[in-house]
Amino acid sequence: MNEEIDLEEFAPWLAGAVTLGGAFLRVLLLDNKGMWLDETFSIWMASHSLPELLQWLVKIDQHPPLYYFLLHFWTQFFGDTPYDARLLSALIGAATIPVIYLIGARISDPALGLAAAVLLAVSPFHIYFGQETRMYALLAFNAAVAIYALVRLLTDGRASRPIGSQVRAYLRDRRWSAVRTAATDLTWLTFVVFSVATMLTHNTAVLFPLATNVFVVGLLLYQRGRGAAAPPSLQAPAWGNWVKAQIGIFLLWSPWLYFFVRQASAVDQRFWIPPPTWDTVVNTLRIFLNASAPMPAGMAAALWLLYGAVFLLGVVHFRRQMARWVFLAVLFAVPILGELLVSIRRPIFYDRTLIWATIPLFLLLAAGIVQVRWRFAIIALLGVLGTLNLFSAGDYYRFYRKEDWGTPAGYVALYAEKNDLVLFNSNFVAIPFDYYFAPYEAQYAIEVVKRGVPLDLVADGVLEPQMTEDDVPALLASLAGHDRVWLVYSHEHYTDPTGIISDTLASEMELIRQRDFYGGQVRLYETR
Numbered sequence: 001m002n003e004e005i006d007l008e009e010f011a012p013w014l015a016g017a018v019t020l021g022g023a024f025l026r027v028l029l030l031d032n033k034g035m036w037l038d039e040t041f042s043i044w045m046a047s048h049s050l051p052e053l054l055q056w057l058v059k060i061d062q063h064p065p066l067y068y069f070l071l072h073f074w075t076q077f078f079g080d081t082p083y084d085a086r087l088l089s090a091l092i093g094a095a096t097i098p099v100i101y102l103i104g105a106r107i108s109d110p111a112l113g114l115a116a117a118v119l120l121a122v123s124p125f126h127i128y129f130g131q132e133t134r135m136y137a138l139l140a141f142n143a144a145v146a147i148y149a150l151v152r153l154l155t156d157g158r159a160s161r162p163i164g165s166q167v168r169a170y171l172r173d174r175r176w177s178a179v180r181t182a183a184t185d186l187t188w189l190t191f192v193v194f195s196v197a198t199m200l201t202h203n204t205a206v207l208f209p210l211a212t213n214v215f216v217v218g219l220l221l222y223q224r225g226r227g228a229a230a231p232p233s234l235q236a237p238a239w240g241n242w243v244k245a246q247i248g249i250f251l252l253w254s255p256w257l258y259f260f261v262r263q264a265s266a267v268d269q270r271f272w273i274p275p276p277t278w279d280t281v282v283n284t285l286r287i288f289l290n291a292s293a294p295m296p297a298g299m300a301a302a303l304w305l306l307y308g309a310v311f312l313l314g315v316v317h318f319r320r321q322m323a324r325w326v327f328l329a330v331l332f333a334v335p336i337l338g339e340l341l342v343s344i345r346r347p348i349f350y351d352r353t354l355i356w357a358t359i360p361l362f363l364l365l366a367a368g369i370v371q372v373r374w375r376f377a378i379i380a381l382l383g384v385l386g387t388l389n390l391f392s393a394g395d396y397y398r399f400y401r402k403e404d405w406g407t408p409a410g411y412v413a414l415y416a417e418k419n420d421l422v423l424f425n426s427n428f429v430a431i432p433f434d435y436y437f438a439p440y441e442a443q444y445a446i447e448v449v450k451r452g453v454p455l456d457l458v459a460d461g462v463l464e465p466q467m468t469e470d471d472v473p474a475l476l477a478s479l480a481g482h483d484r485v486w487l488v489y490s491h492e493h494y495t496d497p498t499g500i501i502s503d504t505l506a507s508e509m510e511l512i513r514q515r516d517f518y519g520g521q522v523r524l525y526e527t528r
Contacts, residue, residue, distance in 0.1 A: 427452025
């Protein structure tokens with residue numbers, strides 16, 4: 001029995017073992033770090049009823065609803081502790097590993113699928129977002145499933161038959177052969193549904209159907225131009241089927257279109273991401289490849305050379321099937337170029353929104369790894385890259401810090417008195433503060449008044465308003481009737497860059513307590 005047969009037989013079991021290893025890395029020390037602002041915001045959004053959630057989404061957020069909907073039901077069943085809330089992302093992130101294995105096995109062979117699964121399982125970038133109560137692990141999973149469905153369609157000659165004919169044949173014949181035929185229609189359905197799910201996970205994922213259309217329409221035109229010549233290594237579906245699929249994707253996504261336009265308009269008017277530079281793009285690639293980890297300059301250069309060599313070997317691997325290499329390259333390049341083009345008008349280029357582009361990237365690198373051919377060399381190369389990733393993951397577990405909102409909440413709870421006023425210079429940070437403060441309020445019957453400055457998030461529905469001199473009279477008026485005022489001061493570089501709030505309080509009251517925490521500072525003022 002040769003090596004290929006052995007691998008073909010045991011590859012699914014190896015992929016399962018890799019998946020379990022990746023799952024372990026994602027649940028390891030899952031609740032060891034505090035919940036930072038964005039994570040508690042996710043939980044706050046999910047705590048509302050679905051109609052209220054949609055209203056808040058359009059009013060103050062820039063994301064579509066799918067992840068929040070899932071988190072809403074998840075926390076209802078399992079709770080909203082740091083471990084429980086993050087477990088959803090950890091499981092979704094782990095579920096992406098067997099999907100990338102299936103993509104690799106379908107587009108090339110099980111060895112490529114296994115190599116890609118290993119790269120994904122130990123990726124520090126994916127481990128981080130697998131431990132984050134945000135939508136990015138779900139974004140990668142939905143895109144991966146849609147990519148797998150598309151790969152199946154591009155390698156299935158039956159994809160040229162009219163959509164629906166296979167299901168009708170099954171309903172008519174109800175034979176096992178008909179069941180197998182109907183699988184193609186089910187693949188079309190999977191591609192449509194998960195393409196929509198990808199776009200409903202993050203608004204920048206509208207670039208996903210753009211990427212798939214760039215390749216498939218290009219392949220259709222290429223095949224039409226070649227006529228009767230030998231077909232490429234991927235076979236485009238029929239024009240009619242592809243158009244039907246795009247119509248289906250649009251119709252399923254269209255209920256969100258109005259809200260998407262409103263959110264995009266709000267981002268166009270004001271957004272916090274700085275304009276991308278060449279260094280931004282290079283650093284994003286470093287993060288994807290774990291080449292941004294602290295290491296000696298010589299070692300960093302050697303790592304880049306290693307990845308470059310692996311990438312070139314990937315081109316060699318697909319030299320007789322270049323359509324497959326182009327497919328992966330298009331899926332990787334289009335979202336990056338798309339975000340860069342949009343950023344000319346309003347910066348949106350952000351590494352985490354591009355997490356789904358790492359799926360084709362890891363597949364391209366896996367192709368280079370398996371091109372080495374010798375099993376020992378493949379294992380050694382995966383071992384080197386995997387070990388470097390695991391060292392970086394270890395640094396993340398041990399040293400990476402998130403905002404510490406448990407400290408200010410506990411500090412205020414310890415010294416709070418009835419009728420104290422708690423002010424937040426960024427009304428947004430009232431959410432992470434309350435996440436940790438609410439249990440103290442319930443347990444010790446703490447009675448304080450909480451308010452955002454210059455506007456309150458709940459009362460005014462404005463996210464992170466900037467403090468100006470015109471807001472000082474309203475701040476002074478809010479102090480009336482309170483002898484003690486707490487100021488939770490965080491993210492002031494954006495909401496209060498000139499320190500108007502702290503200067504105003506210092507001019508009216510005496511600072512008697514102060515506590516620094518990772519992410520800000522909490523101060524207690526008292527009337528003189």
